[in-house]
Amino acid sequence: MPQPRQHGTPERNRPGGPHAQNEPTGGNGLPEPTTPNGRAALEALLTEPARALFAFDFDGTLAPIVADPRDSAPQPGIVAALAELAELAGTVAVITGRGAATAVDLGGLDRVPGITVLGHYGAERWSDGRVAAAEPPPGVSLVRAELPGLVDASGAPEGTWIEDKGRSLAVHTRRAADPDRALELLGGPLTELAERAGLKVEPGRMVIELRPQGVDKGAALTSLVEERGALHVFYAGDDLGDLPAFEAVAALRARGVSGLTVCSSSEEVTAVADAADLVVPGPAGLAELLGRVTERIRGLAA
Numbered sequence: 001m002p003q004p005r006q007h008g009t010p011e012r013n014r015p016g017g018p019h020a021q022n023e024p025t026g027g028n029g030l031p032e033p034t035t036p037n038g039r040a041a042l043e044a045l046l047t048e049p050a051r052a053l054f055a056f057d058f059d060g061t062l063a064p065i066v067a068d069p070r071d072s073a074p075q076p077g078i079v080a081a082l083a084e085l086a087e088l089a090g091t092v093a094v095i096t097g098r099g100a101a102t103a104v105d106l107g108g109l110d111r112v113p114g115i116t117v118l119g120h121y122g123a124e125r126w127s128d129g130r131v132a133a134a135e136p137p138p139g140v141s142l143v144r145a146e147l148p149g150l151v152d153a154s155g156a157p158e159g160t161w162i163e164d165k166g167r168s169l170a171v172h173t174r175r176a177a178d179p180d181r182a183l184e185l186l187g188g189p190l191t192e193l194a195e196r197a198g199l200k201v202e203p204g205r206m207v208i209e210l211r212p213q214g215v216d217k218g219a220a221l222t223s224l225v226e227e228r229g230a231l232h233v234f235y236a237g238d239d240l241g242d243l244p245a246f247e248a249v250a251a252l253r254a255r256g257v258s259g260l261t262v263c264s265s266s267e268e269v270t271a272v273a274d275a276a277d278l279v280v281p282g283p284a285g286l287a288e289l290l291g292r293v294t295e296r297i298r299g300l301a302a
């Protein structure tokens with residue numbers, strides 16, 4: 001069972017530590033990626049934005065983490081920043097574990113001209129107000145029927161909550177008195193149920209999700225890059241489910257697409273910061289970065 005939370009954050013990338021946000025680079029006010037690939041990609045994204053795809057995770061990246069997922073709202077200013085970016089960039093996209101329409105509604109993402117929102121790790125696609133999706137596999141109904149009883153039987157404490165997302169279900173522990181203990185109690189039974197239902201276990205920030213197999217954010221990102229003929233890609237995320245997209249960026253580099261990975265950092269998950277070219281302190285840091293990116297693109301174009 002993969003561990004949703006990790007401890008022992010390396011000092012290097014610990015929020016508030018020396019690399020909480022990369023230092024501004026020479027004079028343009030932008031933070032400098034720590035890797036040569038990241039630095040080259042940032043330069044390419046700034047100078048050739050019309051050939052670039054900018055993609056973002058939703059929760060923890062565009063929207064600060066909150067106790068109840070139904071209360072999620074975007075970081076102030078970030079949707080306006082995406083809308084500005086959309087005027088300059090080839091493609092702006094969101095790739096999320098949420099249902100695509102849910103992310104659009106919670107985020108007010110329809111204010112971003114031309115945005116594509118890929119929901120359920122790529123199984124759904126929202127664009128121009130329409131959602132395209134395949135039918136969920138039958139295993140989802142089995143999980144829906146058995147999950148409440150399983151959560152009760154696991155001994156998971158009060159506050160443990162099931163989010164039914166239609167084509168997947170997630171068990172949240174953030175509102176339990178001891179979220180880590182709740183995850184420990186749930187891990188085995190949820191894994192066993194997922195196996196019986198033919199679903200994938202997707203661990204995240206104080207959540208374990210049971211979802212259809214065959215999709216992930218990496219495949220979703222790669223398809224969109226190919227579809228849009230993007231030469232440069234930017235991907236920002238905060239959680240374990242974003243790591244396949246980081247891996248996709250690395251694979252795309254081998255095919256000549258320049259790529260920059262950005263971590264919206266937290267104390268809860270450290271693997272994403274360790275894998276990123278650039279670390280920003282949460283959604284507020286990302287909003288600031290996007291503002292600087294659009295300002296720089298406009299400056300270079302003037």
Ligand SMILES: O=P(O)(O)OC[C@H]1O[C@H](O[C@H]2O[C@H](CO)[C@@H](O)[C@H](O)[C@H]2O)[C@H](O)[C@@H](O)[C@@H]1O
Binds near residue numbers: 060067165205239
């Ligand atoms: O791919 P994402 O857009 O990052 O979605 C991943 C999961 O996000 C949501 O849960 C997370 O955010 C909640 C609201 O801030 C928070 O309460 C929870 O602890 C986090 O795990 C969402 O509820 C899940 O369905 C998504 O899969």
